[in-house]
Amino acid sequence: MLYFIGLGLGDERDVSVRGLEVIKRCERVYLEAYTSVLMGSADPSRLEEFYGRKVIVADREMVESESDAILAGAQEVDVAFLVVGDPYGATTHSDLALRAAELNIPTKTIHNASIMNAVGACGLQLYNFGQTISLVFFTDSWRPDSFYPKVQENAQIGLHTLCLLDIKVKEPTLESLARGKKVYEPPRYMTVNQAVEQLLEVEENRQEKAYTADTIAVGVARLGSDTQLMRAGTLAQLRDVDFGAPLHSLVLVGSRLHLLEADALRQIAVDREALDVVLARDYGITH
Amino acid sequence: MLYFIGLGLGDERDVSVRGLEVIKRCERVYLEAYTSVLMGSADPSRLEEFYGRKVIVADREMVESESDAILAGAQEVDVAFLVVGDPYGATTHSDLALRAAELNIPTKTIHNASIMNAVGACGLQLYNFGQTISLVFFTDSWRPDSFYPKVQENAQIGLHTLCLLDIKVKEPTLESLARGKKVYEPPRYMTVNQAVEQLLEVEENRQEKAYTADTIAVGVARLGSDTQLMRAGTLAQLRDVDFGAPLHSLVLVGSRLHLLEADALRQIAVDREALDVVLARDYGITH
Numbered sequence: 001m002l003y004f005i006g007l008g009l010g011d012e013r014d015v016s017v018r019g020l021e022v023i024k025r026c027e028r029v030y031l032e033a034y035t036s037v038l039m040g041s042a043d044p045s046r047l048e049e050f051y052g053r054k055v056i057v058a059d060r061e062m063v064e065s066e067s068d069a070i071l072a073g074a075q076e077v078d079v080a081f082l083v084v085g086d087p088y089g090a091t092t093h094s095d096l097a098l099r100a101a102e103l104n105i106p107t108k109t110i111h112n113a114s115i116m117n118a119v120g121a122c123g124l125q126l127y128n129f130g131q132t133i134s135l136v137f138f139t140d141s142w143r144p145d146s147f148y149p150k151v152q153e154n155a156q157i158g159l160h161t162l163c164l165l166d167i168k169v170k171e172p173t174l175e176s177l178a179r180g181k182k183v184y185e186p187p188r189y190m191t192v193n194q195a196v197e198q199l200l201e202v203e204e205n206r207q208e209k210a211y212t213a214d215t216i217a218v219g220v221a222r223l224g225s226d227t228q229l230m231r232a233g234t235l236a237q238l239r240d241v242d243f244g245a246p247l248h249s250l251v252l253v254g255s256r257l258h259l260l261e262a263d264a265l266r267q268i269a270v271d272r273e274a275l276d277v278v279l280a281r282d283y284g285i286t287h
Numbered sequence: 288m289l290y291f292i293g294l295g296l297g298d299e300r301d302v303s304v305r306g307l308e309v310i311k312r313c314e315r316v317y318l319e320a321y322t323s324v325l326m327g328s329a330d331p332s333r334l335e336e337f338y339g340r341k342v343i344v345a346d347r348e349m350v351e352s353e354s355d356a357i358l359a360g361a362q363e364v365d366v367a368f369l370v371v372g373d374p375y376g377a378t379t380h381s382d383l384a385l386r387a388a389e390l391n392i393p394t395k396t397i398h399n400a401s402i403m404n405a406v407g408a409c410g411l412q413l414y415n416f417g418q419t420i421s422l423v424f425f426t427d428s429w430r431p432d433s434f435y436p437k438v439q440e441n442a443q444i445g446l447h448t449l450c451l452l453d454i455k456v457k458e459p460t461l462e463s464l465a466r467g468k469k470v471y472e473p474p475r476y477m478t479v480n481q482a483v484e485q486l487l488e489v490e491e492n493r494q495e496k497a498y499t500a501d502t503i504a505v506g507v508a509r510l511g512s513d514t515q516l517m518r519a520g521t522l523a524q525l526r527d528v529d530f531g532a533p534l535h536s537l538v539l540v541g542s543r544l545h546l547l548e549a550d551a552l553r554q555i556a557v558d559r560e561a562l563d564v565v566l567a568r569d570y571g572i573t574h
Contacts, residue, residue, distance in 0.1 A: 006400065008303060008398065008399075009398060010305070012304075013303065013304040013305040013308070014303050014304070014305055014398075015303065015304055016295060016300065016301050016302065016303050016304070016399070017299075017300040017301070017302055017303070017304060017307055018297070018300040018301055020304055021300070086400055086404050086405065086407070088404065088405065088406075088407025088408050088413065089404060089407070089413065094410075094547060094551070098550075101554075109408055111295065111296060111301075111400030111404070111405040111408070111511050112295075112303070112399065112400050113293065113373055113398030113399050113400060113401075113404070114400075114404045116403070116404040116407075116413050117373050117375065117376060117398070117400070117401045117403040117404040118373065118375065118398040119375075120373070120375025120376070120403075121375050121396055121398070123381070126375065126376065126403050126419060127418060127419050127420075127421075128418060129418065129419075130417055130418060130444075130446070131414060131415060131416065131417060131444070131446055132413060132414050132416075133414075134414075153444045157417075157418070157440045157444075159417070159418055224398050260381060263385075264381070267388075
């Protein structure tokens with residue numbers, strides 16, 4: 001059996017009791033380490049100690065090109081594939097599941113919290129979110145704005161947009177790729193500030209007002225950990241707020257904001273008076 | 288401290304290790320038992336045995352009218368408020384959180400899986416979901432269709448719609464309310480079949496084609512439990528599929544369906560050939 005096991009959002013103790021029981025009895029344990037990271041346990045040895053099992057860190061290369069090694073013998077023995085958050089959060093690992101099916105390996109999923117549902121902690125109702133988008137790091141030559149129409153679609157209905165922010169873990173340097181021997185860049189995690197910069201650059205270019213510097217948004221950092229931080233303000237304000245260590249996410253607040261949601265945002269406002277001005281002017285909400 | 292603790296979707300072992308540690312040391316433990324139920328553990332005594340703590344079942348009346356009893360002394364002692372799924376899933380218990388804030392009681396949330404993210408297990412990408420809707424039981428005199436414009440908004444963009452289905456637990460009978468002494472109805476859980484009936488009745492009345500009997504949908508039952516069942520087909524097909532015991536949910540599939548998502552639906556098709564016909568004709572997807 002191949003088990004996809006969600007680890008949740010904080011540290012090693014956010015795994016479920018059921019998940020931990022399964023991990024402890026699996027013959028091999030892999031940790032997916034390229035689409036997210038467990039904030040409190042960047043070091044796999046901490047997981048190993050907690051599980052009492054060896055943990056094999058699976059980077060993108062391994063999962064994409066050596067999936068048969070991961071799946072070896074899983075018709076007979078139990079193998080765990082650990083995913084930070086929920087296995088069906090942002091990335092679904094459907095290639096691995098599909099390959100398992102081809103090899104007649106049964107699979108089972110043990111769910112956990114992911115940013116996709118835990119973001120409700122900021123006080124915005126999950127009911128009022130539209131489609132989720134991803135923001136990737138801009139480079140000098142690649143500044144994709146394919147997310148923009150999706151934000152626009154959400155905004156036209158008045159829905160909130162959850163923006164998942166890029167992480168780059170174990171990316172080979174361009175120079176090393178040219179030389180044929182891979183050397184890896186240090187890991188990078190997009191901050192709320194960088195996300196805001198990129199969003200505003202794209203709006204500046206397109207001028208279609210899917211959002212503006214005055215759009216209210218919520219910066220979310222280290223959700224589900226003890227140092228969780230959430231701040232609401234305009235994009236212009238959030239550009240300069242220091243959210244500290246990764247992981248960060250951002251929510252663009254839609255115009256169909258309810259009074260109760262607005263109350264929650266006021267509790268975490270960067271500047272409550274300034275927020276009230278924008279709430280009254282652009283969202284029709286007065287206190 | 289007041290802890291909001293998500294129990295996840297299956298049974299008592301889906302709580303996180305962190306959540307279990309907190310529950311075991313709390314002075315009082317409440318179980319929110321009116322917006323969802325833990326499928327494998329309908330009997331609170333099973334939770335009590337697992338936690339080694341007394342569990343107080345909190346129905347809607349208690350949470351709404353006796354919140355100060357729940358919060359009593361929580362400035363000094365730890366109190367746990369257990370919620371099936373994630374505390375910020377469908378219902379946010381913001382009244383309780385607000386009351387705690389007024390009483391200077393610090394709160395903390397321990398997240399878990401909810402239907403809002405675990406529904407990705409059906410093979411549809413969470414990225415492609417629009418706003419979530421709730422379907423309530425129709426009565427002879429109350430057949431609300433306020434969900435309809437929301438489905439329509441999602442459908443116009445081509446997004447999927449997660450439909451959460453009503454549960455009625457500990458509802459007083461109308462007769463007993465009239466007499467002034469409450470007697471409760473037996474619990475009721477909306478089935479996929481009932482949801483489809485109601486959806487089609489509303490479409491029949493409105494004729495605006497937010498969806499039709501030919502719209503592809505996924506019926507989801509007991510997600511996250513060992514008896515989890517997911518079936519994809521047209522609404523007309525799903526009307527007659529027996530999904531067994533509660534809880535059920537339903538996903539209306541949007542036209543922006545990806546090939547990979549369609550592949551996943553084919554794996555769980557009620558009738559694969561019939562599904563392929565509709566995929567080709569209405570969703571532009573051929574295999």
